[in-house]
Amino acid sequence: MIWEVFRQEKPGDYHTHCGNVHAPDREMAKQFAVIQHGRRKPTESLWVVPQEEVGEVDADEVAFGGTTDKSYRWAMAYTSSTEHAKEVIASQQEQEQAEADRQRGDD
Amino acid sequence: MDVETVKERAGPREFSPADDMPEKYRKAATRMIQFHANSEIMGAYLEKPFIRQAPSIDRKLAFSAKVQDEIGHGQLLYRAAESLGIKTREEMLDELANGEGKFLNCFHYPMESWAEVPMIAFFVDGAAMRRQATLKSSSWEPYAHAMDKVCFEEGFHVKHGEDIMARMATGSRKEQQMLQDAFDEWWPRIIQFFGPTDDKSTHHDFSAEVGLKQKTNDELRNAFLDAYVPKAKSYGLEIPEYPRIEEVGDGEYHVEEDDLDWDEFFTVSKNEYEPGKGQIDSRKAAQEAVDWVRDTIEGDANLPGSQAAPAAD
Ligand SMILES: [Fe+2]
Ligand SMILES: [Fe+2]
Numbered sequence: 001m002i003w004e005v006f007r008q009e010k011p012g013d014y015h016t017h018c019g020n021v022h023a024p025d026r027e028m029a030k031q032f033a034v035i036q037h038g039r040r041k042p043t044e045s046l047w048v049v050p051q052e053e054v055g056e057v058d059a060d061e062v063a064f065g066g067t068t069d070k071s072y073r074w075a076m077a078y079t080s081s082t083e084h085a086k087e088v089i090a091s092q093q094e095q096e097q098a099e100a101d102r103q104r105g106d107d
Numbered sequence: 108m109d110v111e112t113v114k115e116r117a118g119p120r121e122f123s124p125a126d127d128m129p130e131k132y133r134k135a136a137t138r139m140i141q142f143h144a145n146s147e148i149m150g151a152y153l154e155k156p157f158i159r160q161a162p163s164i165d166r167k168l169a170f171s172a173k174v175q176d177e178i179g180h181g182q183l184l185y186r187a188a189e190s191l192g193i194k195t196r197e198e199m200l201d202e203l204a205n206g207e208g209k210f211l212n213c214f215h216y217p218m219e220s221w222a223e224v225p226m227i228a229f230f231v232d233g234a235a236m237r238r239q240a241t242l243k244s245s246s247w248e249p250y251a252h253a254m255d256k257v258c259f260e261e262g263f264h265v266k267h268g269e270d271i272m273a274r275m276a277t278g279s280r281k282e283q284q285m286l287q288d289a290f291d292e293w294w295p296r297i298i299q300f301f302g303p304t305d306d307k308s309t310h311h312d313f314s315a316e317v318g319l320k321q322k323t324n325d326e327l328r329n330a331f332l333d334a335y336v337p338k339a340k341s342y343g344l345e346i347p348e349y350p351r352i353e354e355v356g357d358g359e360y361h362v363e364e365d366d367l368d369w370d371e372f373f374t375v376s377k378n379e380y381e382p383g384k385g386q387i388d389s390r391k392a393a394q395e396a397v398d399w400v401r402d403t404i405e406g407d408a409n410l411p412g413s414q415a416a417p418a419a420d
Contacts, residue, residue, distance in 0.1 A: 011120060011121060011123075011248075012119060012120020012121065012248050012251065013120075014252065045125070070168075070172070072165060072168050072169040072172065072267075073169070073172050073263055074263055075262035075263045075265075075266045077169075077263075077266075077267075078263075078266035078267055078269065078270045080266070080269055080270065080273055082269075082338060082341045082342075083337075084265075084266070085233060085236070085237065085265070085334040085335070085338075086240075086334075087236050087237060087239075087240035087258065087261075087262075088233070088236065088261075088262050088265050088266065089262075090240070090258070090262075091236070091258055091259060091260075091261055091262025091263075091265075092262045092266070094258075094259050094262070095259065095262060095263070098259075
């Protein structure tokens with residue numbers, strides 16, 4: 001049986017997918033994950049999930065983000081000359097980053 | 108873990124469902140997150156009728172996207188609250204429907220004209236964002252994670268809200284007057300968004316000690332005023348005479364709290380304010396009207412062979 005492994009580096013971080021292990025049950029999967037994925041990289045916690053329980057939907061099946069122009073959903077679409085609150089600026093920077101990542105993915 | 112250990116360890120994103128948290132912590136966190144989730148939902152219901160009143164197709168698209176986001180925030184937050192093991196999402200939704208569930212003061216007031224939309228979409232979202240940015244460091248990790256996504260989206264809400272306001276503020280005389288009238292009416296409520304001063308607030312101490320809450324009501328209110336009083340002024344809005352707001356130093360403001368109507372605030376907070384009761388009931392009616400959808404979905408999930416069936420361990 002294949003188990004997908006998710007690693008969290010620091011407390012409070014997200015668990016992100018880092019690979020998988022072959023194991024007959026959950027306990028063994030945890031032990032193998034510790035050895036294979038938690039030994040060198042900084043690790044605070046690991047999750048193991050049976051591969052067959054993972055549902056997937058990909059870009060061939062759906063158009064992520066829709067097919068019409070939704071620029072109105074982005075902070076960048078609204079311009080004003082006034083000074084923005086710092087958390088609004090931070091949010092816009094995250095959005096700009098996400099948009100840049102997406103565009104790179106399109107190429 | 109006992110309460111003392113929790114207080115010692117309390118830090119940003121310190122605790123997760125994998126930790127054995129004392130009931131006192133789990134209850135305090137549930138109360139706080141449930142309140143937040145309820146507020147997202149009630150805010151969305153208050154704004155929803157204005158999607159139809161949007162003056163242009165662009166506005167309509169953007170405003171309906173915003174309302175949709177708010178419902179999404181509510182769902183994320185119910186998940187974060189559920190992860191504490193005190194209440195299920197169903198219980199929280201039922202409490203909101205039957206009037207037990209508490210939510211933000213601002214969403215108890217009726218909204219009648221488009222000029223009031225920026226009062227919510229700019230000022231209330233701006234106030235909420237100021238608080239939410241600090242909650243990214245909450246000690247309950249699922250709450251902090253929900254805030255990551257919420258804050259990512261909120262930049263759009265606040266800037267779109269500001270755009271609506273800017274359009275009215277530079278519009279006809281009549282539009283400017285309508286905007287000022289709406290501001291006069293909403294301004295005190297917006298300041299009360301942050302609740303009473305810390306020594307009158309009952310839940311602050313424990314939530315702060317265990318790191319659920321990062322800033323006091325007073326700190327948040329002052330930080331909001333510092334950023335948003337200049338904003339209001341830059342759009343030509345006149346700050347009402349009451350509550351008195353004093354500039355205490357270099358771009359810092361302070362409000363005379365006794366000028367605010369705290370009796371009304373506490374009536375509102377207890378869900379005893381008439382217009383607010385109407386909002387609760389109309390959301391309840393909406394919840395009941397779509398019961399069949401949820402029953403159908405849950406019914407299907409229980410059929411053998413359904414993909415939605417829980418995994419056998
Ligand atoms: Fe929201
Ligand atoms: Fe919002």
